[in-house]
């Protein structure tokens with residue numbers, strides 16, 4: 001563990017029925033509403049709607065999103081954004097290089113999120129767990145945000161097997177052996193099998209996956225396994241909402257274009273600008 005705090009682990013025991021896995025709401029209230037409509041239409045109980053963190057980030061409505069996610073009443077994991085807002089930190093904690101575009105962009109949205117998120121919501125964020133564990137159809141799951149070694153470490157679709165295997169080993173030391181890891185933080189959908197363990201990231205509902213499409217992602221876990229889903233929502237309204245609060249630095253356009261404002265944070269082999277890059281982001 002590189003975190004300097006005591007880990008909070010929440011054990012949900014055995015879960016029954018289909019699960020909805022979502023994360024990266026990123027203050028996008030329009031996407032969250034659309035996701036909740038799907039959850040209600042599918043009659044998924046709140047206890048089976050699991051959030052992998054980063055409720056608050058780039059978009060217009062941090063406080064409304066925090067309140068809505070809290071009101072759902074389902075299990076919610078702390079993302080680095082929740083941790084840092086609760087701690088009173090002055091940045092998102094992603095560790096971007098000082099001169100990177102991600103760092104410059106994060107100054108605007110983090111300041112907005114920090115100013116708009118209520119003290120009450122920050123207190124709630126401070127109570128969120130660092131790990132969630134549960135069993136479902138004979139498999140043991142653990143939910144983490146970035147990686148087991150660091151809440152803000154990015155595990156990308158192209159991260160080497162050896163790196164992910166080392167993270168699974170650390171996770172095993174923290175919470176015991178698991179069959180399936182559910183992660184967040186990157187905002188990119190991915191499923192990798194490392195040895196006998198599956199590492200799955202449901203992507204983000206609040207920001208496109210840098211694939212040129214405005215739709216976003218979440219997952220369903222049923223008896224048949226993990227099913228990836230796209231979320232279509234009123235991204236034009238979400239874009240207008242961002243511009244309305246002065247968040248015009250780049251992520252507002254991403255909601256329309258599906259393309260991130262910078263590839264600084266992506267590994268080189270995933271950058272679309274790299275001629276050797278295959279499209280490895282979500283379809």
Ligand SMILES: [Fe+2]
Pocket residue numbers: 053054079080081145152184185186
């Ligand atoms: Fe994150």
